[in-house]
Amino acid sequence: MAKRSIVPFGPQHPVLPEPIHLDLVLEDEVVVDAVPSIGFVHRGLEKLVETKDFKEYVYIAERVCGICSFGHGLGYCQTLEQIMNVEVPPRARYLRTIWMEMSRVHSHLLWLGLLADAMGFESLFMESWKLREKILDMFDATTGGRVIFSVNCIGGVLKDMDETMLKNIVDTCNEMEKELKPIADAFLRDYTTGSRLRGLGVLTPEQATLMGAVGPMLRASGIAYDARKLGYAAYDELDLEPITSNDGDSYARCEVRIREISQSFDLIRQAAARIPAGPIAVPVKGFPKGEYFTRIEQPRGEAIYYVKANGTKFIDRFRLRTPTTSNIPPMLNMLKGCQLADVPLLILTIDPCISCTER
Amino acid sequence: MEAANTIEPITMARFMPQVIRFKMDGWRVVQICAARLPDGYELSYSFAKGYDMRTLRLTVATEESVPSITQVYPGAFLQENEAAELFGVKVESIQGDYHDKLYRIARPTPFKEKG
Numbered sequence: 300m301a302k303r304s305i306v307p308f309g310p311q312h313p314v315l316p317e318p319i320h321l322d323l324v325l326e327d328e329v330v331v332d333a334v335p336s337i338g339f340v341h342r343g344l345e346k347l348v349e350t351k352d353f354k355e356y357v358y359i360a361e362r363v364c365g366i367c368s369f370g371h372g373l374g375y376c377q378t379l380e381q382i383m384n385v386e387v388p389p390r391a392r393y394l395r396t397i398w399m400e401m402s403r404v405h406s407h408l409l410w411l412g413l414l415a416d417a418m419g420f421e422s423l424f425m426e427s428w429k430l431r432e433k434i435l436d437m438f439d440a441t442t443g444g445r446v447i448f449s450v451n452c453i454g455g456v457l458k459d460m461d462e463t464m465l466k467n468i469v470d471t472c473n474e475m476e477k478e479l480k481p482i483a484d485a486f487l488r489d490y491t492t493g494s495r496l497r498g499l500g501v502l503t504p505e506q507a508t509l510m511g512a513v514g515p516m517l518r519a520s521g522i523a524y525d526a527r528k529l530g531y532a533a534y535d536e537l538d539l540e541p542i543t544s545n546d547g548d549s550y551a552r553c554e555v556r557i558r559e560i561s562q563s564f565d566l567i568r569q570a571a572a573r574i575p576a577g578p579i580a581v582p583v584k585g586f587p588k589g590e591y592f593t594r595i596e597q598p599r600g601e602a603i604y605y606v607k608a609n610g611t612k613f614i615d616r617f618r619l620r621t622p623t624t625s626n627i628p629p630m631l632n633m634l635k636g637c638q639l640a641d642v643p644l645l646i647l648t649i650d651p652c653i654s655c656t657e658r
Numbered sequence: 659m660e661a662a663n664t665i666e667p668i669t670m671a672r673f674m675p676q677v678i679r680f681k682m683d684g685w686r687v688v689q690i691c692a693a694r695l696p697d698g699y700e701l702s703y704s705f706a707k708g709y710d711m712r713t714l715r716l717t718v719a720t721e722e723s724v725p726s727i728t729q730v731y732p733g734a735f736l737q738e739n740e741a742a743e744l745f746g747v748k749v750e751s752i753q754g755d756y757h758d759k760l761y762r763i764a765r766p767t768p769f770k771e772k773g
Contacts, residue, residue: 337760337761338762338763341761345769509686511688511734526709529709590665592665592713594663601688603689605691607693616693618689618691620688624736624737625688627736628736
């Protein structure tokens with residue numbers, strides 16, 4: 300009979316620097332159950348909305364996460380724009396799309412580097428992060444910030460891009476796409492990476508739906524749901540189809556993210572080609588009153604923003620349901636039956652962001 | 659794309675049957691949100707199928723209990739624990755109840771009072 304034991308995992312782990320703790324229940328070296336414990340970095344950012352001016356709160360929403368910063372600002376602004384019936388100028392919608400897709404490339408390349416590092420493939424980690432630097436440089440060139448760049452405002456954006464800048468962005472995307480090819484080949488065609496990822500942590504479409512998976516995790520299980528299809532920002536005017544895979548394993552999740560990087564380059568090129576001239580913001584007067592739920596597709600998956608406003612400058616309730624909140628339950632499901640040695644890699648394949656989750 | 663995004667008030671008696679109906683019809687639970695009222699809470703449970711989203715809105719008194727939906731949607735346990743711990747919502751029979759120990763916070767139910 301197998302010996303049952305409990306192994307504590309995290310919140311600090313060499314492979315997984317995210318503050319999540321798991322009590323792994325093992326039978327020999329096979330995980331039979333996993334009990335999560337989070338709460339190490341809860342900051343109560345949602346509550347700050349009650350004491351900050353609703354326009355100033357954009358800067359706090361952006362600080363929920365370093366990787367999804369732009370998207371959090373966008374989600375918050377879009378929710379208020381819906382409540383206040385603000386018509387965002389078309390040029391601002393296109394600029395938001397470009398920065399959102401740059402954020403996706405940034406996030407996915409960061410994740411690829413972490414995955415390579417988790418597998419002990421150090422040169423691949425360095426190549427992935429070297430490529431990511433170019434995106435950070437583009438953030439710097441277009442906004443003056445590399446990680447949190449605060450360009451969203453209620454009613455539009457705060458910075459514009461001229462023709463030269465847009466051309467530089469497209470040229471950089473073309474260059475990056477060529478450089479991505481050998482990196483993608485190493486992840487998807489190398490024997491070693493394949494043997495670490497294939498068949499690991501299979502999530503069926505039924506499990507993904509029942510447990511609430513979102514983003515690349517959901518699409519890697521064959522479900523073609525991508526919140527960008529809802530048509531916010533300029534996505535309703537661009538050619539976009541959700542990228543899916545059918546295997547539902549760690550390899551499929553890696554494949555979906557790599558293909559989404561190319562898709563983001565394509566969306567940036569489309570947006571740069573079609574961006575109309577005009578203002579980048581409209582003035583917003585008065586205070587919001589009402590409530591609304593907004594969905595956007597962050598790099599890690601669908602995020603949901605809720606605002607309940609009372610007609611003063613202070614909002615009653617802001618709620619953010621992050622992608623990782625939804626992806627932790629299916630992750631726990633996937634851990635059951637895997638080997639102890641595969642746990643860090645498997646957790647990484649959901650691209651967890653615990654700071655986002657705890658807000 | 660035009661997609662539904664509605665908020666539908668629902669009574670406690672009709673709540674669980676509707677949640678089970680959603681499950682049978684292939685809807686996924688996408689978020690649970692508590693909001694404070696002067697004498698209780700507003701609980702919003704959002705479900706999505708394809709691109710449509712429907713939010714069920716329960717209004718409960720401060721001392722009133724609500725049933726956990728984790729028996730139907732096990733993945734809801736994190737968000738139910740959060741509503742219980744931050745707002746003090748009484749959620750009954752959560753599968754995976756952290757008993758107010760999900761977050762390491764300095765004082766109990768910090769979101770219960772305004773400001």
